[in-house]
Amino acid sequence: MPAAPARVLTVAGSDSGGGAGIQADLKTMLALGVHGMSVLTAVTAQNSLGVHGVWDLPEAAVRAQFHAVVGDIGVAAVKTGMLSSAALTETVAGLLAALDGRVPVVVDPVGISKHGDALLAEEAVETVRTRLLPLATVATPNLDEVTQLTGRTVHDEAGMRAAADAVLAHGPRWVLVKGGHLADSRSAEAVDLLTDGAAEHWYRAPRLDNRHTHGTGCTLASAIACHLALGRDVPDAVGRAKTYVTGAIAAGFPLGAGTGPVDHGWRTR
Numbered sequence: 001m002p003a004a005p006a007r008v009l010t011v012a013g014s015d016s017g018g019g020a021g022i023q024a025d026l027k028t029m030l031a032l033g034v035h036g037m038s039v040l041t042a043v044t045a046q047n048s049l050g051v052h053g054v055w056d057l058p059e060a061a062v063r064a065q066f067h068a069v070v071g072d073i074g075v076a077a078v079k080t081g082m083l084s085s086a087a088l089t090e091t092v093a094g095l096l097a098a099l100d101g102r103v104p105v106v107v108d109p110v111g112i113s114k115h116g117d118a119l120l121a122e123e124a125v126e127t128v129r130t131r132l133l134p135l136a137t138v139a140t141p142n143l144d145e146v147t148q149l150t151g152r153t154v155h156d157e158a159g160m161r162a163a164a165d166a167v168l169a170h171g172p173r174w175v176l177v178k179g180g181h182l183a184d185s186r187s188a189e190a191v192d193l194l195t196d197g198a199a200e201h202w203y204r205a206p207r208l209d210n211r212h213t214h215g216t217g218c219t220l221a222s223a224i225a226c227h228l229a230l231g232r233d234v235p236d237a238v239g240r241a242k243t244y245v246t247g248a249i250a251a252g253f254p255l256g257a258g259t260g261p262v263d264h265g266w267r268t269r
Contacts, residue, residue, distance in 0.1 A: 012081025
């Protein structure tokens with residue numbers, strides 16, 4: 001009988017269009033050879049044009065899903081995504097705080113969708129700062145989320161360093177500031193910065209001419225969680241995840257009338 005694969009849990013919202021959220025997380029986990037499990041926090045009506053509705057799940061339902069999975073199957077890494085409200089964020093933080101401290105937690109502080117739709121209530125931002133970020137092995141904010149969390153606007157790589165320090169002040173062990181939206185016209189690269197305040201790692205990849213990038217943030221955070229579950233250290237996990245996401249972006253395809261998704265199965269095509 002084959003051995004069970006590493007188990008990775010995503011705690012996030014559903015994307016009915018299949019490009020981001022729980023759906024992107026589970027596709028990533030399958031592609032990277034781990035067993036994906038899910039705790040659903042919210043349901044969205046979403047397609048290639050945007051988010052058309054959001055319905056939070058009851059806190060009791062979130063707790064029940066988490067305890068059912070962790071209590072029976074166990075978990076080697078956790079990734080959090082869309083948590084929507086302050087109450088759900090508080091609930092998830094309490095669940096994560098009770099985990100074995102050796103289980104890595106990747107926090108993707110999802111605040112705004114690819115289309116600019118709010119996915120985190122304004123009153124929940126402080127809960128993310130004070131309750132969720134201190135539990136993170138790695139936090140993975142994009143530049144918009146950096147602004148939401150710290151008030152800092154990032155224009156260049158020096159600004160990414162300052163932003164990372166500002167996020168680290170809220171307690172995560174590592175911060176990955178994603179510079180994909182960096183408005184530095186001198187660079188033809190998509191640049192991300194990983195730091196724990198002492199070590200600094202820069203990850204660079206070609207800036208690809210493909211607008212079909214829905215789900216990149218969810219996919220990257222999930223890929224990091226997968227590699228951590230497989231026993232890799234944080235810098236190695238981030239580097240491997242960056243390589244996977246770059247390939248998925250290159251293979252992103254048109255779907256619907258708006259922004260299509262990245263291709264999670266690009267390695268099998």
